[in-house]
Amino acid sequence: xxxxxxxxxxxxxxxxxxxxxxxxxxxxxxxxxxxxxxxxxxxxxxxxxxxxxxxxxxxxxxxxxxxxxxxxxxxxxxxxxxxxxxxxxxxxxxxxxxxxxxxxxxxxxxxxxxxxxxxxxxxxxxxxxxxxxxxxxxxxxxxxxxxxxxxxxxxxxxxxxxxxxxxxxxxxxxxxxxxxxxxxxxxxxxxxxxxxxxxxxxxxxxxxxxxxxxx
Amino acid sequence: xxxxxxxxxxxxxxxxxxxxxxxxxxxxxxxxxxxxxxxxxxxxxxxxxxxxxxxxxxxxxxxxxxxxxxxxxxxxxxxxxxxxxxxxxxxxxxxxxxxxxxxxxxxxxxxxxxxxxxxxxxxxxxxxxxxxxxxxxxxxxxxxxxxxxxxxxxxxxxxxxxxxxxxxxxxxxxxxxxxxxxxxxxxxxxxxxxxxxxxxxxxxxxxxxxxxxxx
Amino acid sequence: xxxxxxxxxxxxxxxxxxxxxxxxxxxxxxxxxxxxxxxxxxxxxxxxxxxxxxxxxxxxxxxxxxxxxxxxxxxxxxxxxxxxxxxxxxxxxxxxxxxxxxxxxxxxxxxxxxxxxxxxxxxxxxxxxxxxxxxxxxxxxxxxxxxxxxxxxxxxxxxxxxxxxxxxxxxxxxxxxxxxxxxxxxxxxxxxxxxxxxxxxxxxxxxxxxxxxxx
Numbered sequence: 001x002x003x004x005x006x007x008x009x010x011x012x013x014x015x016x017x018x019x020x021x022x023x024x025x026x027x028x029x030x031x032x033x034x035x036x037x038x039x040x041x042x043x044x045x046x047x048x049x050x051x052x053x054x055x056x057x058x059x060x061x062x063x064x065x066x067x068x069x070x071x072x073x074x075x076x077x078x079x080x081x082x083x084x085x086x087x088x089x090x091x092x093x094x095x096x097x098x099x100x101x102x103x104x105x106x107x108x109x110x111x112x113x114x115x116x117x118x119x120x121x122x123x124x125x126x127x128x129x130x131x132x133x134x135x136x137x138x139x140x141x142x143x144x145x146x147x148x149x150x151x152x153x154x155x156x157x158x159x160x161x162x163x164x165x166x167x168x169x170x171x172x173x174x175x176x177x178x179x180x181x182x183x184x185x186x187x188x189x190x191x192x193x194x195x196x197x198x199x200x201x202x203x204x205x206x207x208x209x210x211x212x213x214x215x
Numbered sequence: 216x217x218x219x220x221x222x223x224x225x226x227x228x229x230x231x232x233x234x235x236x237x238x239x240x241x242x243x244x245x246x247x248x249x250x251x252x253x254x255x256x257x258x259x260x261x262x263x264x265x266x267x268x269x270x271x272x273x274x275x276x277x278x279x280x281x282x283x284x285x286x287x288x289x290x291x292x293x294x295x296x297x298x299x300x301x302x303x304x305x306x307x308x309x310x311x312x313x314x315x316x317x318x319x320x321x322x323x324x325x326x327x328x329x330x331x332x333x334x335x336x337x338x339x340x341x342x343x344x345x346x347x348x349x350x351x352x353x354x355x356x357x358x359x360x361x362x363x364x365x366x367x368x369x370x371x372x373x374x375x376x377x378x379x380x381x382x383x384x385x386x387x388x389x390x391x392x393x394x395x396x397x398x399x400x401x402x403x404x405x406x407x408x409x410x411x412x413x414x415x416x417x418x419x420x421x422x423x424x425x426x427x428x429x430x
Numbered sequence: 431x432x433x434x435x436x437x438x439x440x441x442x443x444x445x446x447x448x449x450x451x452x453x454x455x456x457x458x459x460x461x462x463x464x465x466x467x468x469x470x471x472x473x474x475x476x477x478x479x480x481x482x483x484x485x486x487x488x489x490x491x492x493x494x495x496x497x498x499x500x501x502x503x504x505x506x507x508x509x510x511x512x513x514x515x516x517x518x519x520x521x522x523x524x525x526x527x528x529x530x531x532x533x534x535x536x537x538x539x540x541x542x543x544x545x546x547x548x549x550x551x552x553x554x555x556x557x558x559x560x561x562x563x564x565x566x567x568x569x570x571x572x573x574x575x576x577x578x579x580x581x582x583x584x585x586x587x588x589x590x591x592x593x594x595x596x597x598x599x600x601x602x603x604x605x606x607x608x609x610x611x612x613x614x615x616x617x618x619x620x621x622x623x624x625x626x627x628x629x630x631x632x633x634x635x636x637x638x639x640x641x642x643x644x645x
Contacts, residue, residue, distance in 0.1 A: 258586035
């Protein structure tokens, strides 16, 4: 476990900060979906908590780190509920801030992918599983949000999204396997996921769908 | 763990009894939904098990109490399957017993909220997480039931339901934090959840939805 | 735990082989559903992984065997992703191979039911829970696949499917309870599930639905 403490205190504080930013941003996406589905205040809070904390909790259960950190450190719940309150009150303004929200969402995706892969690597899972846990952390909350809202999960049909998370998680797991994980590898993973996601958004890239036979 | 044994044997037996009543009542809600969705006998059993045992199993996985008690003590499965059988055979009569079923459902909600918060507190989770686990125990089974039935979970759009569970779980977690948890706190938590739920039903209270902007 | 090692090396290798076959076949069902729902390449991979590995991962989390074997042994992921690739490229041909796919699916069901019940029994869960874990292993992946695809799970409404898994898991759990589990009991359980499923398919057997009242 102590091999996980490769980052100095400043980087650790930075990671906690962006972990909480990721929680807030994803929770906001849950609040906005709940308002669009005309759910009540509890439904808004529930979808915010699910979107903001679901991916990390699923990762923690799968790697055996129970109780999940979101049940031990209250700041995750506070961040998710703050997003629920903001979304509940200001959804109308937020919907017009679409581009800004997508920027934050890409940042959340990047940080969650890297944080998830790093935590799984520190728990001594093999590299392929650490990559998987990075993706689960990054997209799990959004999938849970959509399943609870009775919708086909956005990540399963949308543009390059999980693939961007996969790249960042791969950088982390690869660096761990080589004994080179540290702030540089984390920063590279975060930047890679963030940039791929932004370029995919701007250029409207999509993952391919299955080839159809000629009629 | 031994701090959880603050209740004497009589109270412990009482809690087991109402835990099983809660399982039965929630399982019945699963059976009735399955019949309405025209599922076959296995589907009725599956939704009964999910509704009756899902919330407690999710709580146990999250707090690290695995295998969940419902996989160790056969009475939970027996209670849920008995409800499935009753619902399968008598669904027509039960649908006309709506008010009685809602009374039992409110009792199940109250006992599950208190039992969940007490178990999480005994496992030394912080108070905010114990409250969350009380709500998860109380509403988790119903959410799983609805997700499996491909419906938007009732608890996300209906009247004051999870909020009632939140109040009872809050009483328990608060009492634990003050070192005062015992039969009295449990009874207060159960009564509070039960009464708030019943009043909300009778007066048709709803949680607020997000304010809409003027057109 | 050592009581689980009743099978010689050959049988162990055989079980791993069929476990992987089951993963592949179920993952193929996920890929085909994803293509039908017009999901992109990531969605195809996600539903394949969910269908092929979801049941076993859920079982492992519930019995406390974390991280799940599918996160430790890369062959499960490789098998599921291979199925995703085959389904992505060859879905048109595969849809015409319906009967062959159903044969493999029945085999996967049989092996997963037996493997799940055996693993839960080896973890010293009581017999009823081992049967439940056999069914969860066998049908959990398919349920997760359908929930993610925003569909009512097939297993909840279709012909005799989970019941066939229940029978095979019951044979294993019963043999364990009697201290007689070994290759013979495993083979009987697999054959029983496989045959019941095939006969149900051929004769179009269905589980009964709830009796309707006279109008």
